[in-house]
Amino acid sequence: MAMQTSARQRNGLFSDQGELDDEDFISPTVRCVLFRLDSEVYGINVKKIREVLRVGQIRSVPGAPNNIIGVINVRGVIVTVVDTRRFYGLPSKVVDDYSRIVIVELDEDRAVGLMVDQVQEVKDIPESRVELMTNTREAGTAYIHGIAHYQDNVIILVDTDNMFSNKH
């Protein structure tokens, strides 16, 4: 199932044109980078993403909170890499060829790396398809900004601001 989804979604970028319906042309869109954790698809607004890196050497930091994998050197800047799976209650997973680190900019001088299972594509999601979660926030949805139903996908929009607010 997971392989099927990902295979189809890897083609997604090229099959967009045919699938848009009228409503989507009118509605403003949010451009998102889509990535996968287990079989779920997550999206982050591209404006927040600085780059996507292959997983290189990660230096562990003994004593750090356990949702932190370690730190990496991004051209001379030390960036924390977090285990995104743990934020969503998933067990950790061994790094494989598909694993990527998504560097998210929190503000001008703070960035963080999200370890994800696989980065899929960049997609314009019509805002009309996004169902915001802010009003119905419960414990499990704390890091979810909203959910988009689009082209047979359920895309979970990641709330990065809330993930790295000062409570950590």
Next chain:
Amino acid sequence: MDEEILQDFLVEATELLDQLNEQLVDLENSPDDSNLLNSIFRGFHTIKGGAGFLGVMPLVEVCHRAENVFDKIRNQDVAYDAAVADVILRAFDKISQMIGMLNDGEREFEESDPVLLAELDAITKGTQNAAPVVESDVAAAVQKSPMVEVALTLPEGVDPDGDMTDEEFEALMAQREQITGSVEPVAAKLSLPEGVDPDGDMTDEEFEALLAQRADLTVEQPQKKTAPKLALAEDVDPDGDITDDEFEALLAQRDQIMGADVSVPVPDAKPTVAAPKPVERKPSKPAQDDDGDDNKAAKNTAESTVRVDTRRLDEIMNLVGELVLVRNRLLTLRSSDASLEEISNAVANLDHVTTDLQNSVMKTRMQPVKKVFGRFPRVVRDLARKLGKDIELELKGEETDLDKNLVEALADPLVHLVRNSVDHGIEMPDVRLTAGKPKVGKVILAAEQEGDHILLSITDDGKGMDPVVLRRKAVEKGMMDEAAANQLDDKQAFMLIMAAGFSTADVVSDISGRGVGMDVVKNMITKLNGSIDIDSAVGQGTHISIRVPLTLAILPTLMVSFGHDSYAIPLTSVQEIFDYDERKTNNIDGQKMVRLREKSIPLFFLANWLSPGSQAEAHKGDKVVIVAIGNQRVGLVVEQVNGQEEVVIKPLGIMLQKVDGYAGATITGNGSIALILDLPGLVQRFQ
């Protein structure tokens, strides 16, 4: 209020305040230094000008009155004694406070402290009222009425050489008008512009308009001599701001003309007194002609900017150019079959350029230690006056450059140490005399560069500390037993004052601190990777020296590792390294200890702490690194010592800032990351 102009003003005012702070105390020591006096005067004046432009009236009021006082002092009507200084310094504080509030975003001000204003006025009125602004105009006005042999009489009790009050001036004007009205056939009537309350105070503008009218009228009179023309010196922009010098030259010209033309006895105009007037008209930015520092680069807020000499920037540009050349060379070498020699030449060149570049960039962060020292004359003066002591503060090596962050970080510890010297070190004057010392105590604050360190020292010639008393107190406080106390050598005994709990209450009268304790000072210095050393002799004084690295950005470290993980230990705390030998250790109370020159030192296995689960104790060939943490020594057992390396400290990423035990991270030669250990934090976390 225009924010941009305000920011410029704040930057300028802050600099002026720093300068004034020092100058005001200097002035007390050399009250006759007219350059200094003028400089102070200009300082207040510039702030007033800016504040006036921005419409911060309470600030203008204080500045204006302070200026008046200095005007009096300049005329030697008032002596700058301690009492006057107290008031002026209070005014200065008030001004600093208001500037500070402006800086914090405060835009509305209450009226200034009326008591302070009254006190300032009282000083000015000590001889006579201040109206220096008006005086030269009186002279100018009177001077232009030619050939009228009428004397204007001053009211009684007025010193003809002194300054004139507004009332007196108006009285004189009234007399003049009567006279001119009767003598001159031409009905020269001066009319006020409409809408002006004839009884109200005259503004400068109105006054000048009147003068202009008057001048026009008098010119028409046949008996009038040619109106004296004042010529501006060449190459002076007639529309530009007038500098004090130019103005004084003009005044001198005017005086000459007056001397020739005037037959009406008038109070002598004193050119120096009149100086403020034209300056007052300046917009917000009077020239700081004396500083030689008309570099108005500081366009931003004070906190986050540094001023960099353009020559330094050129140097950096030049080096970056070099760097590009080396890169190009390396790129060419890569594409061709280069000999090893060529490559190593290029690499050597690269090494050279980067080292130079690093130094140059570092220098842009450097600031003279004067920034910190500047405040001390005031601190010492106020404290000495409060305690009734006579103290001379000598500053040495103020031009020594220091990293900007260090400059800021050192300020508080130094204030504390200097206060201690003044408060507890220097004796009362009579005690000093009895002891056969000069009545005036001396505190020397010095800075000098010592290799890659800065050495700061505070020396006083006070009563010093007695190690015997310190040892006894340590025992009484229960910090150690008598045997341990007796084992301390004198230096170690002096270091006791840095221990927490030692300095708080009435321990030794010498050292009872106030505010931050000495332990806080010690901690702050340790945080800066610095060290403190105390030396003292009873009856002769105390010498405290602080060593801090030149910069906080680059840290000399000892690289150690176990497994594949490397860690950097700040070299300043490393004392010695030796091989780990199981047989020389013993377990005391569950704690592994090693005996080193008759002292037992606790041993900690770094691997146990940092990668639990590994069998650290089974390793062979481990090394022990003895480090000093505060006054305590511990041995860290590591698998391998890789040697010394200068590292660039980088902050750890988010969510890791609060993890104890790390001072940051750095990137090693092979591109991997090494964590820099913060030993006090680490020991606290695991012990």
